Amino acid sequence: MTRRRTLGAGLLALVITGALAGYLYDRDAGKQEVSVVPTELQGLGNDLQEWQLQPAHTRLWRNIGVRLDRRIARGPEATLKLPVALRIDASGSLYVLDWGDKAVKKFSPGGMLLQTYGGHVGEGPGEFTNPTDFDVDSTGGVWVCDPVNKNITVFGPSGNMLRTIRPGPPPLRITHVGGAGYLLMSSSADDRLFGWYAPNDRQRIRFGEVVEHQERFGVALDGKLTGDGVGHFVYAAYRAGVIAMGDVERRPATLFLPTLDHRGMPRILTRESRDMRVAHVDPDAGYGARDVSLDGEDVHVLTGERPAPGTSAMDVYDFRSGRYRYSYRVDGTYIAAKVRHRMFYGIADSALTILSFSGEGLPEGDDEQGPPSPK
Numbered sequence: 001m002t003r004r005r006t007l008g009a010g011l012l013a014l015v016i017t018g019a020l021a022g023y024l025y026d027r028d029a030g031k032q033e034v035s036v037v038p039t040e041l042q043g044l045g046n047d048l049q050e051w052q053l054q055p056a057h058t059r060l061w062r063n064i065g066v067r068l069d070r071r072i073a074r075g076p077e078a079t080l081k082l083p084v085a086l087r088i089d090a091s092g093s094l095y096v097l098d099w100g101d102k103a104v105k106k107f108s109p110g111g112m113l114l115q116t117y118g119g120h121v122g123e124g125p126g127e128f129t130n131p132t133d134f135d136v137d138s139t140g141g142v143w144v145c146d147p148v149n150k151n152i153t154v155f156g157p158s159g160n161m162l163r164t165i166r167p168g169p170p171p172l173r174i175t176h177v178g179g180a181g182y183l184l185m186s187s188s189a190d191d192r193l194f195g196w197y198a199p200n201d202r203q204r205i206r207f208g209e210v211v212e213h214q215e216r217f218g219v220a221l222d223g224k225l226t227g228d229g230v231g232h233f234v235y236a237a238y239r240a241g242v243i244a245m246g247d248v249e250r251r252p253a254t255l256f257l258p259t260l261d262h263r264g265m266p267r268i269l270t271r272e273s274r275d276m277r278v279a280h281v282d283p284d285a286g287y288g289a290r291d292v293s294l295d296g297e298d299v300h301v302l303t304g305e306r307p308a309p310g311t312s313a314m315d316v317y318d319f320r321s322g323r324y325r326y327s328y329r330v331d332g333t334y335i336a337a338k339v340r341h342r343m344f345y346g347i348a349d350s351a352l353t354i355l356s357f358s359g360e361g362l363p364e365g366d367d368e369q370g371p372p373s374p375k
């Protein structure tokens with residue numbers, strides 16, 4: 001039986017500030033930085049989360065056969081400027097957050113641009129200052145987070161703006177959990193990682209306490225949050241080397257575990273001036289994960305590992321147990337990637353690449369060659 005225990009040593013000080021690295025201008029750049037690594041203490045956690053350790057091992061590489069399906073690239077007729085995130089709906093349509101145009105763009109499975117959501121800079125209805133994430137609901141509606149404007153804009157399938165939601169804490173990441181509503185991650189310092197909201201936008205519960213005094217650390221430790229639209233969700237921290245898997249109908253709801261690249265708590269640097277304080281992760285800390293997706297019972301993590309120049313590594317975990325199964329390589333240095341129905345969708349060099357798995361090297365069922373769960 002898999003051994004689980006309540007979250008002990010805090011491995012993740014995951015509280016997001018509005019100063020999202022890579023998106024917002026830092027007017028105090030160049031000033032002296034001070035390291036403020038938080039102390040990791042025992043006895044953390046709550047009744048909505050568990051912690052599971054992975055057995056020590058190296059990656060189990062599989063040679064997965066893939067072939068190029070199509071590519072949506074930059075260019076005069078390509079319509080992508082700076083893609084940063086993507087989603088795939090049940091019909092195979094592609095949705096891309098293009099930060100260069102401050103818009104979400106919908107493409108057909110064949111790569112034809114079908115619809116644009118947003119595209120205007122500002123603070124008014126339907127406008128964005130810093131769109132950081134989005135999701136697509138079961139009706140085809142597009143929900144876009146803007147932590148600077150402190151709101152979520154909801155568009156109808158045809159691109160018309162339906163409403164604006166102001167959840168309180170500035171929303172950074174979002175994923176729908178079917179009829180149960182949606183989950184949010186905030187961009188401000190908070191003592192819980194996730195907020196679960198009902199379909200009527202009322203907050204049901206907040207959960208995910210992983211470091212004592214978590215609310216004290218305004219830390220730019222971002223991550224990716226996604227799900228399957230029917231209550232299951234997964235999360236991966238960029239820098240801390242921690243992932244989480246959960247089911248809103250299950251108690252405890254969330255299983256936390258370290259990735260294979262976990263190196264402990266990253267250093268946090270701060271820079272202060274008379275009128276503001278900026279915190280960010282030491283850029284030398286490396287990446288534990290770059291993106292995550294849930295495909296059936298498999299959690300695919302785009303890791304910080306680069307097996308060889310011009311390649312990326314994907315780690316696969318079992319959603320129910322959290323057990324690591326195997327890894328595979330793909331050509332390209334991807335910053336974001338999703339896997340759905342044996343198709344790989346990745347963003348690299350401002351282009352969207354779609355690969356088809358040929359089936360070679362893919363296990364038909366459970367991976368019997370993987371390491372056993374700890375006893």
